Amino acid sequence: MFPNVALLEIFDFYLGTSSIHTWQTLVHVCQKWRNVIFNSPRRLNLRIYCKAGKPVKKTLDVWPPLPIKMYYDGIRNSVGDMELGGDMEDIIAALKYNDRVREIQLSDTSNSEMEDILAAMQEPFPALKNLMLKPTNEGLPVFRVPCSFLGGSAPCLQTLSLEGIPVPFLGLRKVLLSATDLNGLYLSNIPHSVYFSPAAIVSCLSSLTKLEIFELTFQSPRSRPDRESRRPPPSTCILLPALTRLTFQGVSEYLEDIVAQIFAPKLETLSITFFHQLMFDTPQLAQFISRTPRLKGHDEARVVFTERTVRVTYTLPSRILIGESEGEIKLGISCKKADLQLLSIAQVCALSYPQALIPTVKHLYILEGRYSSRPRWRNNIQTNQWLRLLRPFIAVRNLYLSEKIVPLIAPALRELVGGRVTEMLPVLQCLFLEELQASGLVWETISPFLSARRISTHPIDASHWDRDDDEWWDGED
16 A cells, blocks of 8 residues: 555546546545545646536535636636537626635636626635636627726735726726735726826836836727826836836826836837827837847847737847847737828837837848738838938848839939939948849849949948848738
């Protein structure tokens, strides 16, 4: 006979490589095994597994009061790891054991189903560690969420992800203030019906000293601060000591009001998508980047035009690693018209934060997304706007242009002759053109620029460039 200690080691190893419900088979072998397993629920990481065809309440009543992990997908219709045939009553029944629920992941639910789920989540969840709620993509949510979300208390919560859930800010604020161990906060696709101010969300962040990832994205540009109520930036910032990743989608004024109030010294990745607007002026963003050590010193930038967005990405030199990842900044503008994309990104690069990022860029890539069709640029603004985009990049030595961008930007470079020969890209050394041919319209257009630079003090070599689509695709085409 194996002693209990030996059995526990064996069970620990075996269950660690098995599915979540395997322990239920082991406890039926004999009373000794049953006692060993039930005496060490934490060591063996025991969780309730709800079997198909059996009501959840009856299943939970059979076993000891073990932690509950819930998974539900509108397509697979599952709780635990087994299909339940789409019975929403099983989900509601399991939620009533709020003091035992450790994890909830409910996705692709209909609006009516999500409304019933949220109605069942009005009590405190003292053991809940991870919560993810995501209704199916049915457009704007039509359901209402009571203010007593999670009873205002989830002290063990580590990850909170709400996508398209119109939780009133009063209820959300109470939960966040109780969740002092939170390390991941994802508030995505926030509808305008539950708008909250930048100051309100910053007040919640101030208590989340362990927060590592923060995502805040809005559904539309209607979620914006009231200009008349906006106040000057505070003299001091709140410290977010653990924050490493910040993602934002919304209007620039909203982000300005947030970054003016926070200091995140360990931030490594900053991803921003602005809704299109006439003017982009983000001095607070520039200051935020300047006071964030791990977001400075980028030597590479790539501007990518896609069907829906234009995005400029700054990356650190490949030799400089921060922990296990490289620092990266992405700034995109949501806009489908190619002309407006060019106008917007040129404005951002020229006005928003040139001193914070652009002076260190030595390698500049301008390309179209791999699934993008040829943009329909307006000829009357094309040349000037391309030059405006290039102007801030005074330290660029290598310029890479993709196949569809070359014929668009070549006429702009053609104008840089005579006294203007080094007006743009003064230290440029190499021009890499995808699908470069030794003859043809593109070559004839760009040749005057190359010839003028050859007789200047800063000659340029033109070379063929083969782009690796997998290398340059960021999944946002």
